Amino acid sequence: MWVFYLISLPLTLGMVLMTLRYFAGPEVPRYVLFTVGYTWFCSLSIIILVPADIWTTISNPPHHNENGGISVLWSLSYWSTFLLTWAVVPLIQGFEDAGDFTVTERLRTSVHANLLFYLIVGSIGLFGLILLITMHKIRSRGVLGFAMACSNTFGLVTGAFLLGFGLSEIPKSCWKNADWTTRQKVLSHKIAKMAVKLDDAHQDLSNAIVVAQATSNQMSKRDPLRPYMNVIDDMLTQMFKEDPFFKPQGGRLGENDMDYDTDEKSMATLRRHLRRAREEYYRYKSEYMTYVMEALELEDTIKNYDRRSSTGWKYISSFRPARTGKIGALLDTVEFVWKCILRKQIQKLLAIILGTMSAAILLAEATLLPSGVDLSLFSILVNSVKSEEVFVQ
Structure with missing residues (x-):
């Protein structure tokens, strides 16, 4: 069991850290990074817990209810996710979004916004519950069971929608991205769309x-x-210092834009609006530059593939100086083989593997209810090696 933990735990932590590094902005506070990282870790903890739980169930004798520490880990993951979803993350999100000038005021604004949201949602739920009770659809003793059923239904329906999207979209996108012509069209569309948003x-x-x-x-x-x-x-001085090339163009005053100097709350609104406009602009700018660079690199790859006979199967990049020496020539050849030949084939192979896994999951779900029928690929694999802990996990 510990061998699996030693492998899966660093793997999961590495996935979380890589995702944080990819998505996090340069000015994100550390406590936000920690909270988001722990939230993602709780979500990805199924990579650790599910295989360990399967082995615990298989290795224990029948009708054995005690499953040791795995139940504690499941409880820790569940309640951590519950508290993060309904309390911690919304509170931090509102705190970071607030434009107030003190920590106390920002915290108060966040609490007020979240309480208002929960009050509205709770009022709607309470109204629906009272309506069902008055219509004799449910009894007062069955309220708890009804709430649990609604919660489970929401989770199952949401999971089904997300799973259905991932099962079809991920293999399809991998296959399409392997085709250079299709990818160029997609990037052209994204660049045009992002240019409008950036403007x-x-x-x-x-x-x-x-x-x-x-x-x-x-x-x-x-x-x-x-x-x-x-x-x-x-804030404005720091903004222009960080990006001296930014020039406000076409800025104009609206009808109520000079009403921000009435009280502290209006000044907080002005600060919040300025900060959100700045974050939105640089987010769209980053996405736009990412798509543009990908399109240019793809065009570079296509040109290198078309000129492979004249270049001697070496990758000549338009974005970096030419490599020199024997090692440089070898690296150019390796880069050509990877970008022009291997990468697209690996993408197609990955799409086939993911498509096969999607079909296996759908087949297993479709035959879940009939007894005596086991068409789940994962169940067959687990049962075939159920005496070996490492292979099961």
Whole structure:
């Protein structure tokens, strides 16, 4: 059992860290990174718990209810996910989204927003429950069971939708991405779509900057709200220092854009709007540049493949200096073989494997209810090696 934990635990942690590194922005606080990382780890903990649980069930004698520490791990994963979903993550999300100037005010804003959301949802649920009781659809003693059934139904339906999307979309996208012509068309469409979003985000950020500058200019130095305005001015200064090439263009004042200097809450709203506009602009800019670079690299790969006879099967990149020496020539050949030949074949092979796994899962789910019929590929594999712990896991 411990051998499997020593393998699966570092693997799961590595997946979480790689995902965090890929998605996290440069200014994300550490406590947010830790919370998101632990949340993803709880979600991916099934990679560790399910194989261990299967082996525990197989190795124990029949009618053995004691399953040792695996139940503790399942409980830890469940309650951690429960608390993170309904309390911790929404609270941190609201705290980070708030534009208030003190920690206390940001926390208060987050709590207020979450309580309002839960109050609305709870009121709707309570109204539906009272309606069902008055219509004699359920009895008061069955409320707990009804709530559990609704919770399970929501989880099953949501899981079915997500699973159905993943079972078909992931193999299909892997197969399509292996075709260069199709991938070029997809990237062209994404670049055009992202260019529109980037232009809108640039306009929104320009408007936010113009509003902030106009509000600062009309506010006197003795104004009680001036300290809050100084914080926003520092944000603008830091923004232009980090990106000196950004130029606000087309910024204009709206009808109510000069009403931010009325109280502390309005200043917090201005700060929040400026920060969200900035984050949205740089997020779209990053996505746009990612798609553009991928399209250029794909075009580079196609050109290298077409000119393979004249270049001697060496990859000549347009984005880096040419390599020199014998090792450089060898690396160019290896890069050509990987990018122009092997990668697309591996993508097709991966698509076939994932498609086969999807078909096996669908077949197993379709034959789950009939007794005496076991068409689950995973069940057959587990039963064939059920005496070997490592192979089962």
